[in-house]
Amino acid sequence: MTWAAILAGALGCYLLKLAGLSVPPRVLDHPVVSRVADLIPVALLAALVAVQVVATDSGGLALDARAIGLGAAVLLLVVRAPFLVVVFGAALVAALARLL
Amino acid sequence: MDDESPGAPVEDRRAILRDSLGVGIATGTYGVSFGAVAVASGLDVLQTCALSLLMFTGASQFAMVGVIASGGSPWAGTSTALLLGTRNTLYGLRLAPLLGFRGWRRAAAAQVLIDESTAMSVTRRTRAGARTGFLATGVSIFVLWNLATLIGAVAGEAIGDPRDYGLDAAVGAAFLALLWPRLDRPLHQVVAVLAAAVALGVVPFTAAGVPVLVAAGVALLVGVLPIGTPPDIAPDDPPGHQHQAGSS
Numbered sequence: 616m617t618w619a620a621i622l623a624g625a626l627g628c629y630l631l632k633l634a635g636l637s638v639p640p641r642v643l644d645h646p647v648v649s650r651v652a653d654l655i656p657v658a659l660l661a662a663l664v665a666v667q668v669v670a671t672d673s674g675g676l677a678l679d680a681r682a683i684g685l686g687a688a689v690l691l692l693v694v695r696a697p698f699l700v701v702v703f704g705a706a707l708v709a710a711l712a713r714l715l
Numbered sequence: 716m717d718d719e720s721p722g723a724p725v726e727d728r729r730a731i732l733r734d735s736l737g738v739g740i741a742t743g744t745y746g747v748s749f750g751a752v753a754v755a756s757g758l759d760v761l762q763t764c765a766l767s768l769l770m771f772t773g774a775s776q777f778a779m780v781g782v783i784a785s786g787g788s789p790w791a792g793t794s795t796a797l798l799l800g801t802r803n804t805l806y807g808l809r810l811a812p813l814l815g816f817r818g819w820r821r822a823a824a825a826q827v828l829i830d831e832s833t834a835m836s837v838t839r840r841t842r843a844g845a846r847t848g849f850l851a852t853g854v855s856i857f858v859l860w861n862l863a864t865l866i867g868a869v870a871g872e873a874i875g876d877p878r879d880y881g882l883d884a885a886v887g888a889a890f891l892a893l894l895w896p897r898l899d900r901p902l903h904q905v906v907a908v909l910a911a912a913v914a915l916g917v918v919p920f921t922a923a924g925v926p927v928l929v930a931a932g933v934a935l936l937v938g939v940l941p942i943g944t945p946p947d948i949a950p951d952d953p954p955g956h957q958h959q960a961g962s963s
Contacts, residue, residue: 616789616790617758617762617783617789618762619789620779620788620789620790620792620793621762621765621766621769621770621779621789621793622765622769623790623793624766624770624775624779624792624793624796624797625765625766625769625770625771626769627793627796627797627800628770628771628772628775628796628797628800628803629769629770629825629826631797631800631801631803631804632772632800632803632804632807632825632826632828633807633821633822633825634804634807635803635804635805635806635807635808635810635811635825635828636807636810636811636814636816636821636824636825636828637807637811637821638804638807638808647938647939649805650937650938650939651934651935651938651939652801652802652804652805652938653802653805653938654902654903654906654933654934654937654938655798655799655801655802655931655934655935655938656774656799656802656894656897657894657897657898657903657906657907657910657934658906658907658909658910658930658931658933658934659774659778659795659798659799659910659927659930659931659934660774660799660890660891660893660894660897660907661894661906661907661908661910661911661914661930662910662911662913662914662926662927662929662930662931663777663778663781663782663795663887663890663927664887664890664891664894664911665910665911665912665914665915666781666785666914666915666918666926666927667781667784667785667883667886667887667890668884668887669915669918670785670915670918670926672785672786674918674919675918675919676915676918676919680881680884681883681884681887683884684881684884684885684887684888685884685887685888685891687888688884688887688888688891688892689891692891692892692895697741698741698742698745698748698889698892699744699745699747699748701888701889701891701892702745702748702752702885702888702889702892703748703885704888705881705884705885705887705888706880706881706882706884706885706888707881708881708884709881709883709884709885710879710880710881710884711881712881713878713879713881
């Protein structure tokens with residue numbers, strides 16, 4: 616099932632890219648479409664951050680070492696650290712928080 | 716767009732090439748984090764590498780494994796990945812007249828149509844410059860991203876329980892780093908806070924993976940509302956550029 620989902624997702628993502636290069640611009644270049652498409656990544660990424668950091672496997676909400684890791688990520692982003700430093704810095708801080 | 720002005724110098728294309736490869740190297744290497752995060756989410760090395768080879772759009776890949784990591788169905792992951800992938804369609808709409816690819820070239824170019832390749836080509840004044848930026852960035856990221864994914868996945872699988880290393884927190888950090896450069900406008904900040912709140916609000920009542928899709932409704936709602944701001948996409952504001960700033 617995981618493989619089918621991966622392949623379907625990959626095919627869909629490719630077709631979305633190809634559609635952009637193939638469709639006449641006027642068909643989709645409507646202001647509302649542009650606005651929604653611009654906002655969708657923002658909404659999805661924000662939701663992913665929240666769910667990833669606060670939701671638990673059992674369907675509850677919890678603030679734990681992940682939240683401390685995210686706090687570290689915020690600090691690193693504020694000081695404009697590179698992507699890799701942000702990601703692994705957050706991991707390191709969360710791992711240290713679990714040790715304490 | 717395809718008129719080469721006489722003043723389009725050769726060194727201009729060299730500069731584009733150099734900048735593009737710089738972005739490519741910086742971005743491609745963070746495939747290590749995707750590889751590590753993906754195996755931490757329960758995918759095997761082959762599945763992880765298949766995502767980087769075939770899906771090849773970072774935010775969608777992270778979304779897919781993020782949903783699976785939180786216990787969601789792989790199909791919920793697919794839906795989230797596809798929603799995030801819609802922005803590549805918009806990039807393509809803007810780049811199509813600039814790049815002017817046809818036939819098999821267009822089909823091949825589509826695979827490397829991502830944030831960074833868009834950012835490095837959308838501002839060029841000539842077709843040659845745009846193609847140079849697009850291909851140099853896209854192809855270098857494709858090669859390095861896939862190599863780095865393999866390294867991250869193999870290393871990630873070798874180290875044992877990912878939580879001991881905080882790799883579950885790394886997923887959230889990766890999403891935040893992708894989101895960060897987009898929070899430059901008040902409207903985006905409002906949407907981000909609303910979407911996070913909506914997602915958490917429905918977590919107790921829905922299967923894992925669904926909250927993120929519900930949160931996309933916030934984007935729909937706010938996007939349709941006639942707020943008195945100009946369209947968010949301006950010609951001098953390549954959307955991929957912001958992402959690139961956050962990832963390199």
